[in-house]
Structure formats: C-alpha cells, structure tokens
Amino acid sequence: MLNLTLSISLMAILLGPIGEIDQKVIQVLKDDLNKVFKKPVVIGKGMAEPDYAYHKKRNQYLSTTILNALMEQKEYAPYEKILGIVDRDLFVPELNFVFGQASQRVAIISLTRLRHAFYNLPEDQILFRRRVLTEAVHELGHTYGLGHCGNPRCVMFFSNSLTDTDRKGSEFCLSCEGKLQKFSTHHP
Numbered sequence: 001m002l003n004l005t006l007s008i009s010l011m012a013i014l015l016g017p018i019g020e021i022d023q024k025v026i027q028v029l030k031d032d033l034n035k036v037f038k039k040p041v042v043i044g045k046g047m048a049e050p051d052y053a054y055h056k057k058r059n060q061y062l063s064t065t066i067l068n069a070l071m072e073q074k075e076y077a078p079y080e081k082i083l084g085i086v087d088r089d090l091f092v093p094e095l096n097f098v099f100g101q102a103s104q105r106v107a108i109i110s111l112t113r114l115r116h117a118f119y120n121l122p123e124d125q126i127l128f129r130r131r132v133l134t135e136a137v138h139e140l141g142h143t144y145g146l147g148h149c150g151n152p153r154c155v156m157f158f159s160n161s162l163t164d165t166d167r168k169g170s171e172f173c174l175s176c177e178g179k180l181q182k183f184s185t186h187h188p
C-alpha cells in the first residue's frame, strides 16, 4: 500500500531550480502552476549550474543534456512531472535557441530570453511573470501529451518569438483544455 506522502508526490509537479534562480520567481510560478493544473506543485532541491551542457562555439547550453540530468536526479524521481528552471540560453542543434523543451515526463524552461534586459529594454516584472508562466504551462502541456495547437491565442501554439509568447498567454483553448483533462486524469 502507498503511504500518503508517496501518493501525493506521484500526482505532483516538481519544480527543479538549476543553478542560481531568484527564489521569488520559483515561488510565484509554483502558485501560478497550482492554479492552472490544479495539482500540488513542489519546489525541489536545487541542481548545480549546467556547465556540463555548455557549448562554447554557440555560447549556449544544450537543453537535451539538461533534460537528461533532470531525469537522473534521484530526489525528483517520485514526481509525476518535473519542470527544470534555468537562467541560461538554451538551444537544440536545429534551432537558434529554444524557450524550453519537453519529453514525456520532464521539461525545462529558460528565463534568459523572457527578460526585457536580454533585448536591452527596461524591465517589466508583470510581463516577465506572465512569460515565465506561459512557457512553463506550454512545456508541461507537452508532458501531459498535448501537441502544438494552431490557435495563436492558445498556450500550446508554437512560440518562435516573444511576440508569439505575449500574444498567446498562459491559457489553453477549449480543445486543448479538454484534451488536458482527459490525458492528465488517465493513468495507465
């Protein structure tokens, strides 16, 4: 029989800070994600800076390598879904950069390009918070089995730029919301 702690962690989302991340950002994201997915959200023990994923030629970090490190983190293993948060610029070989990446159970988002400072613009905390939530919901949406959506106002629309991210926001369209309900309550 499962004990209570284990049954809670099985259905919870774990947030894994990778390297130095503002605690307030994680705390706010935890509360926001709890409202969106209606599941417990837990902040995990932080991981080291992802120097192992650094590619000098591109001056960026390979997100797939960090995803693998998240999967191997023993303390994170009992959780239903794992979302790593990193403040480094991420890439995959076929793209200039990525805001995030997801596999079936583990996802990652980067804060770097969500800040106005990256584009030499004055900081906007409210917009930044909205962007962090939008990217987090998008990548977690993938872990729950959702693909990309053609609706440019749905969070599952593929975001190629901050213009896309800011237009769509963090909400699912009705169709994706329906799929999420179906997928996230179904445990094979």
Ligand SMILES: [Zn+2]
Pocket: 138, 142, 148, 158, 159
């Ligand atoms: Zn996507």
Ligand SMILES: [Zn+2]
Pocket: 149, 150, 151, 154, 155, 156, 157, 172, 173, 174, 175, 176, 177
């Ligand atoms: Zn949608």
